[in-house]
Amino acid sequence: MHALISGASVAGPVLAYWLNRYGWRVTVVERAADMRAGDGGHAVDLFGPAVEVIARMGLADRVRAARTRNDSITLLRPGGRPITVATADLVGGIADQHVEIMRGTLAGLLYEATRDDVDYRFGTVIERLDGTSALLSDGRTVDADLVVGADGLHSGVRELAFGPERDYRHFLGAYLAVYTVPDVLQTGPTVAAFTAPGLAATVYPTLVPGLSRALFLARTPDEIPHDRRDPAAQRKVLRQLVGTSLGPRVSAVLDHLDAADDFYLDDISQIRMDSWSRAGITLVGDAGYGPGPAVGGGTSLAAAGAYVLASELRNGIDGALARYEAVLAEPVRHSRRIGPTILNAIVPRTAAQVWLSAQAMRLLPRLPGPVRNRVLSFGGGPAAMLDGLVLRDVA
Numbered sequence: 550m551h552a553l554i555s556g557a558s559v560a561g562p563v564l565a566y567w568l569n570r571y572g573w574r575v576t577v578v579e580r581a582a583d584m585r586a587g588d589g590g591h592a593v594d595l596f597g598p599a600v601e602v603i604a605r606m607g608l609a610d611r612v613r614a615a616r617t618r619n620d621s622i623t624l625l626r627p628g629g630r631p632i633t634v635a636t637a638d639l640v641g642g643i644a645d646q647h648v649e650i651m652r653g654t655l656a657g658l659l660y661e662a663t664r665d666d667v668d669y670r671f672g673t674v675i676e677r678l679d680g681t682s683a684l685l686s687d688g689r690t691v692d693a694d695l696v697v698g699a700d701g702l703h704s705g706v707r708e709l710a711f712g713p714e715r716d717y718r719h720f721l722g723a724y725l726a727v728y729t730v731p732d733v734l735q736t737g738p739t740v741a742a743f744t745a746p747g748l749a750a751t752v753y754p755t756l757v758p759g760l761s762r763a764l765f766l767a768r769t770p771d772e773i774p775h776d777r778r779d780p781a782a783q784r785k786v787l788r789q790l791v792g793t794s795l796g797p798r799v800s801a802v803l804d805h806l807d808a809a810d811d812f813y814l815d816d817i818s819q820i821r822m823d824s825w826s827r828a829g830i831t832l833v834g835d836a837g838y839g840p841g842p843a844v845g846g847g848t849s850l851a852a853a854g855a856y857v858l859a860s861e862l863r864n865g866i867d868g869a870l871a872r873y874e875a876v877l878a879e880p881v882r883h884s885r886r887i888g889p890t891i892l893n894a895i896v897p898r899t900a901a902q903v904w905l906s907a908q909a910m911r912l913l914p915r916l917p918g919p920v921r922n923r924v925l926s927f928g929g930g931p932a933a934m935l936d937g938l939v940l941r942d943v944a
Contacts, residue, residue: 550574550865553683553693555675556700557584558652559593560834560851562659564697565667566606567859575666576691578673580700584660590652590813591727591764591843592617592753597935599849600646602856605940611658617649619753622740624910627796632911633739651755652848678709681829695866696830699855702818703777704836710827720772721888723817723896725843726765726787728809729755733801736761744903745794749896752802763802766843766896767791772816783814817841819888826870833858838881841888844895846934850884853938860941876938883934 550573554561557579565575595603595612603612624632660669670687675696677684683691698706708714730752734741740753747768752761767790775782784806793800806812818841825837832838834851841847857876861869897903 550695551576551691551693552695552697552862553578553675553681553691554697554699555579555704555706556698556834556836557581557660557669557671558656558699558701559659559848560855561697561699562656562663562667563602563606563852564699564833564855564859566659566663567856568862569663569666571859571863573862574668576668576670576693578670578675578685580672580674580705582672584656584669584671585653590656591762592619592649593652593655593848594845595646595648595650595655595852596846596849597646598856598938598940599852599935600648601940602852603648605856606659606662608658608662612648612650612655615650615654615658615756617651617753617756618738619649619740620738622742622751623736624742624744624907625796625798626743626907629907632907634910634913636740654756655848674705675709678706678830694829695862697833697858698831698836699833699851700836702815702820702835702839702842704820704832706830707820707825707832707836710830711822711825717820717822718818719821721817721819721841721844721892722770723766723768723892724773724786724790724814725817726763726767726783726812726814728763728806728812730761730763730802730805730809732759732761733805734761734798741798743795743799744897744906746897746899746903748791748794750791750795750799750802764843765791766817766892768892768896768898777815780812784812787814815842817843817888817892819885821885824874826874829866831858831870831873838877838884840884840891840934844888844891846884846887849935850880853880853935853940856940857938880934880938887934 552568552573552575554577557577561577565577568575621635674686675683676686681693681696698704734752738754740751743750749766752763755762773786775786825832833855839847858873861872897906
């Protein structure tokens with residue numbers, strides 16, 4: 550059996566690993582010219598079952614050793630005293646098992662675990678599908694038994710097999726931006742956080758001394774038309790959204806925007822599909838489902854979803870895609886509630902909510918553990934989304 554997977558970020562290599570274990574021949578195509586491994590991307594969270602998937606791949610120790618070292622977060626407010634909270638106090642209510650790691654680092658570890666057994670083709674995309682026969686951008690044709698889109702929110706496989714993105718994408722009213730800057734705030738190992746009505750920014754250390762990563766979340770009621778392929782247009786969108794509301798320290802971070810060679814901006818949206826499989830073609834992660842970028846749990850759901858798909862394909866394709874969707878149905882339904890809920894919690898809408906969020910952060914360390922955990926569970930956030938997902942033993 551031969552599987553063709555589009556996308557090499559997280560779900561693609563996880564799926565490739567397990568399918569290879571079950572005797573499948575696997576080809577992974579990736580639009581990027583290389584694996585984009587290393588310290589790049591923004592920090593992602595692995596919760597619960599996703600941590601278990603990584604452990605079953607024999608990567609637990611390596612992933613934990615490469616985790617971020619963001620052990621505290623400080624809210625910096627114009628005219629107010631800084632408020633510092635231990636990161637452990639914030640995570641306790643989200644999940645018992647949790648690892649934060651840079652996306653590029655995780656992708657690199659997954660690639661290393663699969664590259665000797667999987668045919669990776671970088672700088673390549675699927676241009677046309679005729680059933681499960683795929684014409685690639687390098688001119689070659691791959692006749693596969695299964696085609697999987699693990700290629701993110703703007704999935705090319707979904708476009709080819711299910712129709713235009715506009716039929717499935719639901720804008721949640723915000724944008725995400727991330728890029729690398731020098732440690733201009735000189736906060737060292739501490740995460741610096743800033744909020745204003747409709748805005749939130751964090752600047753956190755990378756594993757490279759002297760470099761930090763800036764992450765912005767900005768609300769807007771309507772999408773801002775721009776050319777997603779034009780970096781200058783994307784930078785203009787970020788500046789338009791942020792302005793000067795977050796104060797001079799954040800303005801100093803924005804001063805380094807033009808020099809960043811890893812700038813990334815995208816809308817925070819969900820893909821909502823009644824079914825994400827048909828006739829030997831299926832989707833994994835944000836290509837078919839997920840809470841939305843940067844709002845919690847998307848990477849974990851993608852990794853766990855890839856594992857579930859592989860476990861159902863262990864004995865062949867017949868009925869496997871339907872079973873895969875059935876197992877993921879409740880976590881996916883839950884994921885659709887998570888995005889708006891967590892966005893409301895981390896990006897206050899009004900000045901009053903900004904003030905209340907700061908007071909809540911000040912009080913958190915003083916609350917009894919169970920009370921603090923309940924407050925931080927977001928009424929059933931990323932951990933709850935995955936709580937009911939039982940991973941089959943497919944080792």
